[in-house]
Amino acid sequence: MVVSEYVKYVMEEGIATVASNRQLKLYSNCCSEGGDYWNYMKDFDNSAAFDTLAMEKNKKQDIIEDLVRFSNAREYYRRIGKPWKRGYLLFGPPGTGKSTMIAVMANFLSYDIYDLELTAVLSNAALKRLLNRTPCNSILVIEDIDCSSNVTDGLFSASEGGRLIVFTTNRVENLDPALIRKGRMDKHIEMLYCSFEAFKVLARNYLGIVEHELFPKIEGLLREIDIAPADVAENLITGTTSIEGSTAVAAACLQNLIEVLEKKAESNSSGAEEKGEGDDEDEAPKENGNWILENGYVNSRRSVA
Numbered sequence: 001m002v003v004s005e006y007v008k009y010v011m012e013e014g015i016a017t018v019a020s021n022r023q024l025k026l027y028s029n030c031c032s033e034g035g036d037y038w039n040y041m042k043d044f045d046n047s048a049a050f051d052t053l054a055m056e057k058n059k060k061q062d063i064i065e066d067l068v069r070f071s072n073a074r075e076y077y078r079r080i081g082k083p084w085k086r087g088y089l090l091f092g093p094p095g096t097g098k099s100t101m102i103a104v105m106a107n108f109l110s111y112d113i114y115d116l117e118l119t120a121v122l123s124n125a126a127l128k129r130l131l132n133r134t135p136c137n138s139i140l141v142i143e144d145i146d147c148s149s150n151v152t153d154g155l156f157s158a159s160e161g162g163r164l165i166v167f168t169t170n171r172v173e174n175l176d177p178a179l180i181r182k183g184r185m186d187k188h189i190e191m192l193y194c195s196f197e198a199f200k201v202l203a204r205n206y207l208g209i210v211e212h213e214l215f216p217k218i219e220g221l222l223r224e225i226d227i228a229p230a231d232v233a234e235n236l237i238t239g240t241t242s243i244e245g246s247t248a249v250a251a252a253c254l255q256n257l258i259e260v261l262e263k264k265a266e267s268n269s270s271g272a273e274e275k276g277e278g279d280d281e282d283e284a285p286k287e288n289g290n291w292i293l294e295n296g297y298v299n300s301r302r303s304v305a
Contacts, residue, residue, distance in 0.1 A: 024106055028115040029130055035120030036130045044113055048103040052205050054198040054229040055097070059189075064108070066187060071109055074162065085163045087184050091172040092191030095228030098168040101191065102141055105164065111139045118142060118150060136162035143167075146174040193226045202229060206236035207250045214254040221261040225268070235260055 024044040029035045050060050070086045077084035088105075090098040106113050114134050121127045134140055145167040167185055169175060180188070194202075196219040203209055235257040238249050 022110070024110065025112045026115065027112065028117060030115075030117040030120050032120070034122050034126050035117065036122075036126040036133075038114060038130070038133055041115075044103075044106065046103040047107070048100050049107055050104055052201065053097065053100065053104055054194065054201045054205075054233070055192075056195060056197050063189065067105065067108060070164070071162075085165060087165045087186045088167065089172070089180055089185040089188045090166065090168045090191055091188065092170070093193065093226075093228060094170055095230035096191035096193065097229055098191050099143075101189070102139065102166055102168075105166065106139050109137070109139075109164075111137055111164065114138055114140050116140055116142045118145075121150070134163065138162075139164045139166055141166050141168075145169050145179075146171050194222060194229045194232045196222050198229055199232055202233050202236055203254075206233060207238065207253060209250050212250065212254060214251065214258065217258055218254065218261070221258065221265065225261050225264050227261065227264065231260075232257065 026041045026044045027038040028041050029038055031039045050064060053060060074084055090101055092098065102113065105111070112135075116130070118127075121130065131140075140163060142165070146169045165185075167180075172180070172188075179185070192198075196215075199218060199222060200210070200215075203212070203215075236253050238253060
């Protein structure tokens with residue numbers, strides 16, 4: 001029993017511990033001739049984590065559970081005869097945290113990142129060779145998939161296991177439904193504009209505060225204004241070396257954010273007045289206030305905290 005069970009357990013735990021403590025690395029094919037070789041670019045030093053990610057708690061928990069299920073499912077995939085891999089589609093406007101989400105996934109799983117530049121790959125054959133050179137327990141990243149029209153079929157032909165394939169796009173409506181179907185891009189994650197719950201995460205990260213008298217004002221504005229988490233974060237940077245900024249500094253940052261949100265509200269109001277009544281005949285159809293995209297996706301714009 002010791003040899004067959006306990007030693008096996010100790011070895012597996014030891015391997016997992018070494019993997020979790022090692023320095024993650026970033027690779028890319030952009031510099032290789034023909035685009036079919038991986039080149040080491042640099043150590044991956046991004047410390048992004050789910051705890052500091054500006055996203056609603058229940059949505060983060062759903063993604064965490066999905067990643068855990070996948071990382072522990074090697075034997076399950078082997079039993080059902082499917083390649084042990086999973087595709088993620090991150091979609092949403094610029095600045096909503098798609099690249100940060102990739103960093104969070106890599107740190108959570110202790111996976112190296114392989115940044116795939118499709119435009120550097122000359123053919124499907126070259127792409128398949130590149131994928132065969134991608135190790136297990138890694139994240140294959142294809143950013144702005146809507147801007148890459150070549151050799152996408154080869155992405156789904158690799159048989160090696162333990163691999164996440166993460167696609168990002170700012171315009172999900174431009175993607176071919178055959179490309180984003182389940183089995184290819186298994187889990188679709190919409191990266192939303194900043195909600196109040198996401199703002200509170202940013203306020204804790206940047207200002208070291210969890211409550212403030214200006215929070216209700218900001219909450220009301222965020223319910224009406226579309227603003228990316230990256231733009232909110234830009235207004236919360238104190239320039240101090242400590243996360244625990246003074247009360248005056250925190251108040252100044254929050255007031256600055258309020259002014260930015262109010263200006264956006266005024267701009268939106270002015271634009272609506274200039275548009276006038278009867279000018280919305282050519283708008284896309286709506287359902288419960290949400291835009292309905294051509295391929296059936298509904299853009300919820302932001303989640304309500």
